[in-house]
Amino acid sequence: MKSRKKAIASRLHLLFIPFDFLATSALALLAFIAEEGITNFSNNFLPGLIYSLTIGLITIAVFAIFKVYKIITYNFGLYEALKMAIITFIIQILGFVAILTIPYLPEFGKIIYSWFLSATLLILVLPFSRLATRIYILIRNLRSSKGKTKTLVIGAGSAGKVVIDETRRNYENKNYIVGFVDDDKNKIGKSYAGVHVYGPISNIVDIVNKTKAEEVIIAIANIDYEALHDIIVKVRNAPVRIKRLPLLIEGGMDTNGKALNISIDELLGRQQVQLNNSELNTELKDQVVLVTGAGGSIGSELVRQIFNTKPSKLILFDIYENSTYEIQQELIRRKRRENHPTEIITLIGSTYNEKRVNSIIKKYKPNYIYHAAAYKHVPLMEDSPAEAIRTNVIGTYNVAKAADKYGVKKMVLVSTDKAVRPTNVMGATKRFAETIIQYFADKSKTTAYVAVRFGNVLGSNGSVIPLFEKQIKEGGPITITDKNIIRYFMTIPEAVSLILQCGLFATGGEIFILDMGKPVKIIDLAEKMIRQLGLVPYKDIQIEEIGLRPGEKLYEELLLDKEKQAKTENEKIYVEQKEKIFPIEEEISEIVKVFDMEENSDIKALLSKIISTYKVSS
Numbered sequence: 001m002k003s004r005k006k007a008i009a010s011r012l013h014l015l016f017i018p019f020d021f022l023a024t025s026a027l028a029l030l031a032f033i034a035e036e037g038i039t040n041f042s043n044n045f046l047p048g049l050i051y052s053l054t055i056g057l058i059t060i061a062v063f064a065i066f067k068v069y070k071i072i073t074y075n076f077g078l079y080e081a082l083k084m085a086i087i088t089f090i091i092q093i094l095g096f097v098a099i100l101t102i103p104y105l106p107e108f109g110k111i112i113y114s115w116f117l118s119a120t121l122l123i124l125v126l127p128f129s130r131l132a133t134r135i136y137i138l139i140r141n142l143r144s145s146k147g148k149t150k151t152l153v154i155g156a157g158s159a160g161k162v163v164i165d166e167t168r169r170n171y172e173n174k175n176y177i178v179g180f181v182d183d184d185k186n187k188i189g190k191s192y193a194g195v196h197v198y199g200p201i202s203n204i205v206d207i208v209n210k211t212k213a214e215e216v217i218i219a220i221a222n223i224d225y226e227a228l229h230d231i232i233v234k235v236r237n238a239p240v241r242i243k244r245l246p247l248l249i250e251g252g253m254d255t256n257g258k259a260l261n262i263s264i265d266e267l268l269g270r271q272q273v274q275l276n277n278s279e280l281n282t283e284l285k286d287q288v289v290l291v292t293g294a295g296g297s298i299g300s301e302l303v304r305q306i307f308n309t310k311p312s313k314l315i316l317f318d319i320y321e322n323s324t325y326e327i328q329q330e331l332i333r334r335k336r337r338e339n340h341p342t343e344i345i346t347l348i349g350s351t352y353n354e355k356r357v358n359s360i361i362k363k364y365k366p367n368y369i370y371h372a373a374a375y376k377h378v379p380l381m382e383d384s385p386a387e388a389i390r391t392n393v394i395g396t397y398n399v400a401k402a403a404d405k406y407g408v409k410k411m412v413l414v415s416t417d418k419a420v421r422p423t424n425v426m427g428a429t430k431r432f433a434e435t436i437i438q439y440f441a442d443k444s445k446t447t448a449y450v451a452v453r454f455g456n457v458l459g460s461n462g463s464v465i466p467l468f469e470k471q472i473k474e475g476g477p478i479t480i481t482d483k484n485i486i487r488y489f490m491t492i493p494e495a496v497s498l499i500l501q502c503g504l505f506a507t508g509g510e511i512f513i514l515d516m517g518k519p520v521k522i523i524d525l526a527e528k529m530i531r532q533l534g535l536v537p538y539k540d541i542q543i544e545e546i547g548l549r550p551g552e553k554l555y556e557e558l559l560l561d562k563e564k565q566a567k568t569e570n571e572k573i574y575v576e577q578k579e580k581i582f583p584i585e586e587e588i589s590e591i592v593k594v595f596d597m598e599e600n601s602d603i604k605a606l607l608s609k610i611i612s613t614y615k616v617s618s
Helices: 002-043 045-065 078-099 108-143 158-169 201-211 225-235 264-268 277-284 297-308 321-338 354-364 378-383 385-405 425-443 464-473 492-505 522-532 585-596 600-610
Strands: 149-154 175-181 195-198 215-218 241-244 288-292 313-318 343-348 368-371 410-414 448-453 456-458 478-480 489-491 511-514 543-545 573-576
Touching: 002 045, 002 108, 045 078, 078 108, 149 158, 149 201, 158 175, 175 201, 175 215, 195 201, 201 225, 215 225, 225 241, 241 522, 277 492, 288 297, 288 354, 297 313, 297 321, 297 368, 297 492, 313 321, 313 354, 321 343, 354 385, 368 385, 368 492, 378 385, 378 425, 385 410, 385 425, 385 585, 385 600, 410 425, 410 492, 425 448, 425 600, 448 492, 464 478, 464 522, 478 522, 489 492, 492 511, 492 573, 522 543, 585 600
Parallel strands: 149 175, 149 215, 175 195, 215 241, 288 313, 288 368, 313 343, 368 410, 410 448, 448 511, 456 489, 478 543
Antiparallel strands: 511 573
């Protein structure tokens, strides 16, 4: 339907051809009559008619030459109006020269007068006929704010003008601009494009309350991500939905003023860790790289980013066939499209199958192993602790042992903030995995072992973001465990960038920790997600508190002490001080006893005995 309307609109400008001919001829004839009078005009009817029709024909011809009929009337503005006025003036000059050849015309002085009168009228009438549609739409949109979203535009500049022009000319646009917001003292308190300018941006919460705005559009195209981040931090405390125009550094700004939705990671306002691509490309290029858990949210992104470095072989290893097949097919399509040199090897199996792990590492001899295979869902692992131990502990031990046996250059373990003073099985098993890594780092003479510890990942399998999105789409309620619960967050690409960057810094035995900034209250995140979808928390979508689940903490810890922990080349990454690790062979022999235990309480008790920082929750 929309495409049909556009097709019709694209042909409407052709109606101006007969209009221009008739209007130009009629005005020229009226000017001639005004000069000659009715009596004299009747005596010079034929020359006057020839004069008028000549002007009309010249107008059509010259407009066609200058492509006036290709101008889209919907976007007709000041530039087009001036262009038409100049062309119309040129037409009148040509017309004047032409009519001097017509016999029986009045004396020269009278011709000048009628020519000047008709030229003036045409210069006004022809451009105005094109502007009439724009003026009608503008008046209609200015008069009607019913059913539209009250909107503040941050940035009283050229990008802001694009936004307000779009709202005025496009009747289908649902924004009603109630004000601009700017930091420029010369603009604050004045009017821009007919709209009041408020400021500064730091007062955005008060301005939102004053104007009763429901949405904010950030319209400053020529800024970098850091400046955009600062503005979002100021705006996100206001009870509004936030959008922004594309930045120039993202490839330019839409001329139609179309705003982008602010993503959740932008809304959280974290500055992302920057990956040292040049060093990474040098290190992994032409190498053999194995990724365990390659079908998971972290594993698949690891695979994508490692693929970019052009290793000679990239081995995808996972127990779950469906998601592994999807990432495999994605890479195969890229390989064909980009003529990519990397050989993709996809293998199904479990890391707790020691023979399978050994056979793979022995056969393909990977230089690097990124170990992302793990069970990560806290409540589920509370009910299946033996399986958490089987994969997170025994699986890690098998991979680490084989890496040492077959001379792998580096092994990087994907860990979690839940490994710090764990209160759940998942966290305790990941702490055990960190211990395994540090043990082999001390033991091995060929392999550098490291772990990377970070918080929750936005959009990953099992995270709150997709859960909240689904609950909102279903009409609510959003369920949170506790109104005071807080979590650290990062994006999937950022988490993977951290893992790869830490692999560059690794010498052996380190636990790398990301400075993740301030943690986020889950209830604030839920409210922001509701607003971003144009709904009102507690009115359109309820938020209900259901209590902490088994093994959950109110506060996650990364134990980041900048004064005690070593800093890396990346200012966001720190290294935890190494602990003395004793041989763990005895603990591994003891922990396998859980597979014969029937009671979860007994399994957790044994795990707590081995991992002293793990306190079993009641």
